[in-house]
Amino acid sequence: MQLLELEGLHVAFSTDRGEAKAVNGIDLSLKESETLAVVGESGSGKSVTALAILGLLPKRTAMVRADALRFDGRDLMALSEEQLRAMRGKDIGMVFQDPMTSLNPVLTIGRQLSEIGEVHLGMTRATAQDHAADLLDQVGIPQAKARLRDYPHQFSGGMRQRVGIAMAIACKPKLLIADEPTTALDVTVQAQVLELLAELQAEMRMAIMLVTHDLGVVARIADRVLVMYAGSVVETGSAEAVFSRTGMPYTRALLRSVPRLDQADEGPLRPIRGSPPDVMRLAKGCSFAPRCDLVEARCHLGQPPLARCGPDHQAACVLVEPTA
Amino acid sequence: MRRYVLGRLLQLIPVLFLVSLIVFAVMRLLPGDPALLMLSGAEGGAITPERLNELREQMGLNEPLAAQYLNFVLGALQGDLGSSIRFQVPVIDLILDRFGSTFELAVAGLFLAIAIGMPLGMIAAARQGGWIDSLCMTLSYIGSSMPVYWLGLLLVLVFSFTLHWFPSAGGGSFEALILPAFTLGLLSAGVLARLIRSSMLEVATEDYMRTARAKGLFPRLIIFRHGLKNAMIPVLTMIGLQFGALLAGTVVTETVFSRPGLGRLIVDSILSKDYPLVQGAILFLAVVYLLVNLAVDLAYALLDPRIRYGN
Numbered sequence: 001m002q003l004l005e006l007e008g009l010h011v012a013f014s015t016d017r018g019e020a021k022a023v024n025g026i027d028l029s030l031k032e033s034e035t036l037a038v039v040g041e042s043g044s045g046k047s048v049t050a051l052a053i054l055g056l057l058p059k060r061t062a063m064v065r066a067d068a069l070r071f072d073g074r075d076l077m078a079l080s081e082e083q084l085r086a087m088r089g090k091d092i093g094m095v096f097q098d099p100m101t102s103l104n105p106v107l108t109i110g111r112q113l114s115e116i117g118e119v120h121l122g123m124t125r126a127t128a129q130d131h132a133a134d135l136l137d138q139v140g141i142p143q144a145k146a147r148l149r150d151y152p153h154q155f156s157g158g159m160r161q162r163v164g165i166a167m168a169i170a171c172k173p174k175l176l177i178a179d180e181p182t183t184a185l186d187v188t189v190q191a192q193v194l195e196l197l198a199e200l201q202a203e204m205r206m207a208i209m210l211v212t213h214d215l216g217v218v219a220r221i222a223d224r225v226l227v228m229y230a231g232s233v234v235e236t237g238s239a240e241a242v243f244s245r246t247g248m249p250y251t252r253a254l255l256r257s258v259p260r261l262d263q264a265d266e267g268p269l270r271p272i273r274g275s276p277p278d279v280m281r282l283a284k285g286c287s288f289a290p291r292c293d294l295v296e297a298r299c300h301l302g303q304p305p306l307a308r309c310g311p312d313h314q315a316a317c318v319l320v321e322p323t324a
Numbered sequence: 325m326r327r328y329v330l331g332r333l334l335q336l337i338p339v340l341f342l343v344s345l346i347v348f349a350v351m352r353l354l355p356g357d358p359a360l361l362m363l364s365g366a367e368g369g370a371i372t373p374e375r376l377n378e379l380r381e382q383m384g385l386n387e388p389l390a391a392q393y394l395n396f397v398l399g400a401l402q403g404d405l406g407s408s409i410r411f412q413v414p415v416i417d418l419i420l421d422r423f424g425s426t427f428e429l430a431v432a433g434l435f436l437a438i439a440i441g442m443p444l445g446m447i448a449a450a451r452q453g454g455w456i457d458s459l460c461m462t463l464s465y466i467g468s469s470m471p472v473y474w475l476g477l478l479l480v481l482v483f484s485f486t487l488h489w490f491p492s493a494g495g496g497s498f499e500a501l502i503l504p505a506f507t508l509g510l511l512s513a514g515v516l517a518r519l520i521r522s523s524m525l526e527v528a529t530e531d532y533m534r535t536a537r538a539k540g541l542f543p544r545l546i547i548f549r550h551g552l553k554n555a556m557i558p559v560l561t562m563i564g565l566q567f568g569a570l571l572a573g574t575v576v577t578e579t580v581f582s583r584p585g586l587g588r589l590i591v592d593s594i595l596s597k598d599y600p601l602v603q604g605a606i607l608f609l610a611v612v613y614l615l616v617n618l619a620v621d622l623a624y625a626l627l628d629p630r631i632r633y634g635n
Contacts, residue, residue, distance in 0.1 A: 054538060056534060060452075060453070085540050085541075086540060087540065088539065089540030089541070094538040096531060096534070096538070101531035101532065102532055104532040104536070105628070105630060106554055106628055107550070107553070108629075111549075115541060115545070119545070151629040164535075168538075170539075
């Protein structure tokens with residue numbers, strides 16, 4: 001059974017210059033205890049998608065529309081704001097990118113952790129404090145009990161992200177959405193945090209939606225991959241299929257721009273030329289066409305739809321040979 | 325912490341030295357002769373040059389300016405601010421006698437400013453862009469742009485002469501404090517409301533506020549626990565400045581409501597060229613103002629754990 005099903009999500013932001021279309025009708029689904037990596041460059045709409053699922057986009061500027069958004073058998077679009085609130089942090093946990101700014105600087109770690117237990121699990125202040133200490137212990141912070149009284153600035157970046165993860169898993173959610181959880185961290189710390197996420201997932205059998213631009217991270221922990229470009233899904237499938245039988249030139253270009261330690265003679269890194277399109281003015285053709293090495297005349301005619309190119313593998317490119 | 329406070333107190337010395345110099349100089353630059361004013365105000369009789377000179381000698385005004393200043397500073401260092409020319413009593417007694425009333429008014433005004441301005445600003449921020457926001461901000465503009473003397477007279481007219489709820493003048497009682505406190509407080513309330521609104525709106529865009537929402541906390545908890553404490557950091561600065569302004573700005577209010585406060589005392593003594601009294605009172609206010617600022621700086625540490633003094 002699918003845990004999360006999202007169909008036809010559109011997100012647009014009203015700006016001074018007009019409407020910016022951040023997400024243009026994407027579908028996405030996630031099974032229980034599965035890891036889905038949402039991959040793309042900055043501005044591809046991946047973080048916006050994550051925030052839209054939780055209803056965390058600013059209501060004043062963001063227009064969110066979807067054909068369907070179901071989580072754990074419930075229609076999220078039919079829920080009231082209060083029902084959504086009760087679900088956030090309880091059934092769906094979220095880890096943010098920058099642990100330096102995503103923790104409240106003037107509240108103790110203990111306070112920021114225990115309030116979750118108080119709000120969602122009906123705990124008393126004392127029980128919630130014990131619960132908070134257990135959580136810190138679980139994410140590998142030594143002397144958990146003593147550290148509850150500390151403030152975020154007394155922790156290192158990696159430790160802060162562990163605190164952020166502790167907050168996200170406080171209610172043993174079915175789904176953990178991690179928005180670039182390792183981007184702001186040192187490389188050595190990145191590995192530790194990913195390892196922690198994998199451990200917790202195995203322990204609690206939760207699904208993870210990992211938003212990232214780091215394909216190294218994806219290869220390590222993702223079951224399935226969804227590649228986004230200019231607000232659309234351009235390739236999706238099992239991690240194995242996407243990495244070994246890449247269908248979309250954009251994905252291939254992304255893979256080529258990642259340094260690899262196991263192939264010393266691969267030659268220089270090849271960055272993708274040009275920059276992502278301006279979401280204020282999307283052309284009607286394939287949005288990757290202006291940067292694509294294999295571009296043809298028909299690429300400019302219209303955005304190619306996602307086409308099946310293998311079992312559990314779809315790509316949106318005119319060059320893809322559709323399979324039955 | 326103790327070292328920090330000690331250091332800050334030592335910094336008061338050069339500031340107070342400058343204040344004393346400026347006050348002394350400005351008083352001497354103003355036209356008018358205190359001895360002459362005193363004689364003309366006294367029990368009649370002809371003002372002869374002899375009598376004038378005698379009085380000037382008595383008051384120490386015939387000494388060179390440098391010597392006069394030195395006497396003033398040396399006295400002040402020993403806690404002796406001299407005696408008032410007009411009242412013939414020690415300046416410090418007059419100041420302490422009047423300061424209570426001024427302090428009471430400033431504290432009451434500040435209390436009202438916070439009690440009115442804080443909720444107004446917070447409600448406006450929570451309803452940003454809506455009609456409630458516009459209403460709150462209009463009220464705040466009205467509050468902060470009304471002249472004190474006009475607002476004071478208006479309050480007297482309505483609540484004193486027409487409704488007879490509160491006395492229009494005098495001091496010493498709680499009833500008499502209410503109208504002047506509102507006169508002062510409404511002004512600061514307007515300023516505070518706008519600052520709190522913008523500070524709350526700024527804090528609302530911070531990452532940790534999004535985290536708080538992602539945790540599924542109640543909206544009220546997010547605003548009060550996660551937002552307010554952060555938003556109060558810049559507001560605290562303003563409250564400190566406002567308190568200083570209230571202390572020093574009671575002159576007009578005290579005049580409108582005939583309150584026996586320090587502000588009125590200073591104005592009266594400037595007019596009567598009461599050198600020692602003006603010098604002493606200004607120096608005293610400067611000390612109070614600086615101490616309030618120190619208290620505000622120390623209060624930051626209560627709000628923001630990242631701030632630590634000393635070590």
